[in-house]
Amino acid sequence: xxxxxxxxxxxxxxxxxxxxxxxxxxxxxxxxxxxxxxxxxxxxxxxxxxxxxxxxxxxxxxxxxxxxxxxxxxxxxxxxxxxxxxxxxxxxxxxxxxxxxxxxxxxxxxxxxxxxxxxxxxxxxxxxxxxxxxxxxxxxxxxxxxxxxxxxxxxxxxxxxxxxxxxxxxxxxxxxxxxxxxxxxxxxxxxxxxxxxxxxxxxxxxxxxxxxxx
Amino acid sequence: xxxxxxxxxxxxxxxxxxxxxxxxxxxxxxxxxxxxxxxxxxxxxxxxxxxxxxxxxxxxxxxxxxxxxxxxxxxxxxxxxxxxxxxxxxxxxxxxxxxxxxxxxxxxxxxxxxxxxxxxxxxxxxxxxxxxxxxxxxxxxxxxxxxxxxxxxxxxxxxxxxxxxxxxxxxxxxxxxxxxxxxxxxxxxxxxxxxxxxxxxxxxxxxxxxxxxx
Numbered sequence: 001x002x003x004x005x006x007x008x009x010x011x012x013x014x015x016x017x018x019x020x021x022x023x024x025x026x027x028x029x030x031x032x033x034x035x036x037x038x039x040x041x042x043x044x045x046x047x048x049x050x051x052x053x054x055x056x057x058x059x060x061x062x063x064x065x066x067x068x069x070x071x072x073x074x075x076x077x078x079x080x081x082x083x084x085x086x087x088x089x090x091x092x093x094x095x096x097x098x099x100x101x102x103x104x105x106x107x108x109x110x111x112x113x114x115x116x117x118x119x120x121x122x123x124x125x126x127x128x129x130x131x132x133x134x135x136x137x138x139x140x141x142x143x144x145x146x147x148x149x150x151x152x153x154x155x156x157x158x159x160x161x162x163x164x165x166x167x168x169x170x171x172x173x174x175x176x177x178x179x180x181x182x183x184x185x186x187x188x189x190x191x192x193x194x195x196x197x198x199x200x201x202x203x204x205x206x207x208x209x210x211x212x213x214x
Numbered sequence: 215x216x217x218x219x220x221x222x223x224x225x226x227x228x229x230x231x232x233x234x235x236x237x238x239x240x241x242x243x244x245x246x247x248x249x250x251x252x253x254x255x256x257x258x259x260x261x262x263x264x265x266x267x268x269x270x271x272x273x274x275x276x277x278x279x280x281x282x283x284x285x286x287x288x289x290x291x292x293x294x295x296x297x298x299x300x301x302x303x304x305x306x307x308x309x310x311x312x313x314x315x316x317x318x319x320x321x322x323x324x325x326x327x328x329x330x331x332x333x334x335x336x337x338x339x340x341x342x343x344x345x346x347x348x349x350x351x352x353x354x355x356x357x358x359x360x361x362x363x364x365x366x367x368x369x370x371x372x373x374x375x376x377x378x379x380x381x382x383x384x385x386x387x388x389x390x391x392x393x394x395x396x397x398x399x400x401x402x403x404x405x406x407x408x409x410x411x412x413x414x415x416x417x418x419x420x421x422x423x424x425x426x427x428x
Contacts, residue, residue: 031330037251116245118332118370119342119363122391126366128333128342149333152340156332177336 019112019131022153024104026051030175037166040065048179054078054101055185074187077101083187092191102138104155106146110135113145118156130156152177233326233345236367238318240265244389251380254279262393268292268315269399288401291315297401306405316352318369320360324349327359332370344370366391 028049035042043062050056054077061070072085075097084093110133119127129150137144137160144160155172162168179185242263249256257276264270268291275284286299289311298307324347333341343364351358351374358374369386376382393399 025334025336028334030334116387117389118387119344120239120242120244120366120368120389120391122239122389123366125343126363126368127389129339130333149340152334152337154334154340173330173332175331175334175336175341177334 019115019150021106021108021110021133022148023106024049024051024148024153024155025177026103027178028104028154028175029178029180030172032170032172034062034168034170036168040165041168048181048184049104050179050185051101051103053185057184074185076187083191085188085191087188090188090190092188094187094192094194106131106133106148106153107135110146115150116147128156233329233364235320235322235324235347236362237320238263238265238362238367238369239391240317241392242318242368242389243392243394244386246384246386248276248382248384250382254379255382262395262398263318264393264399265315265317267399271398288399290401297405299402299405301402304402304404306402308401308406308408320345320347320362320367321349324360329364342370 028047030047031044032047033042033044041062041064043060043064045058045060045062047059048055048057056075056077057073058075059070059072062068072087074083074085076082077097077099078101080097082095082097084095086092113132113134115129115131117127117129121127130147131150132145132147134143134145136142141163142161144158146158147156148154149156154175157172158170160168242261244261245258246261247256247258255276255278257274257278259272259274259276261273262269262271270289270291271287272289273284273286276282286301288297288299290296291311291313292315294311296309296311298309300306327346327348329343329345331341331343335341344361345364346359346361348357348359350356355377356375358372360372361370362368363370368389371386372384374382
């Protein structure tokens, strides 16, 4: 009886560690949506994320101040360049990108809010164990709350507060480890090699970049 | 080779059915949080839900217009009675409850928005398959979007729009099938048996009840 109890304990929870800040997989693809409290911005985007090559591609479809827009950008942090890509007319704008690559991660100084199960823990395939973390935004402009999976550190939601939009909720779905189409992380052939003049973009992280262009 | 492909297909998806509207488990316990776009109301509640006995208990801790509050209510739909319970001073208020019990479910006329994986499908325990449904609120006062797990029909989030609060987001976590403490679905001993006079409460569903008292 005691052996059975010990075994159950070992399998169920004794091996479980206290959640720790973590880094998301180096290669991720998926969908994300951004919605804002003041309803100014709402957008859905396909994203490709390559922390090894420090490359991010975002293909957005959204509305900004009730006008719909599309936006397709490739960010090459190692080359300090970004490309705004217009597939429909095969044009491309290369801009300097003055920013350090910020990997998707729970920062080491984040505070654990709690561990939760989305769905139910009562049956197989019915639940997802996640950890929610809070902390200060990199530029100390406000707070964030980020939720990632316990197993895999895959992003689920991120909530932060900005002056421009109020609360901003980013939700990630259909994430897979790996890059679905690696060619989408290289500039298309119709993109210029020479750098074009333009204002420098200074994103502080993956998401602020996503918002700063508005 | 063709056999292998067929097998993979069978295992991975051929057996998967198109999502259908579904009813949540008859007995559920868990936590829910409600947050509103205009920030008037924010609350976290422990809930017990018994569709067999048509009983609901909600134990809330929240803020309403920047003032914190607690609220503890037991709703007995079959008896058309609700109890407002104040454990701290062992008092209890019995009120008539004029409403039909509405089971937690995706209505048959709901429209499937899509099927998604929260987290990742790349590893075991890293993802949760969910279905998102949209439809009209029971009183046709607006729209809702509800997300439930594909396996088990466990609620994950529900978003609706109300005049009073703007967008209202309800998130469910730590759900388990069953009732953690069945005694909490009976009125405490200090509750009156005789019905007290009071205004009738007319919730249209589980959640509107939750909001209508504000």
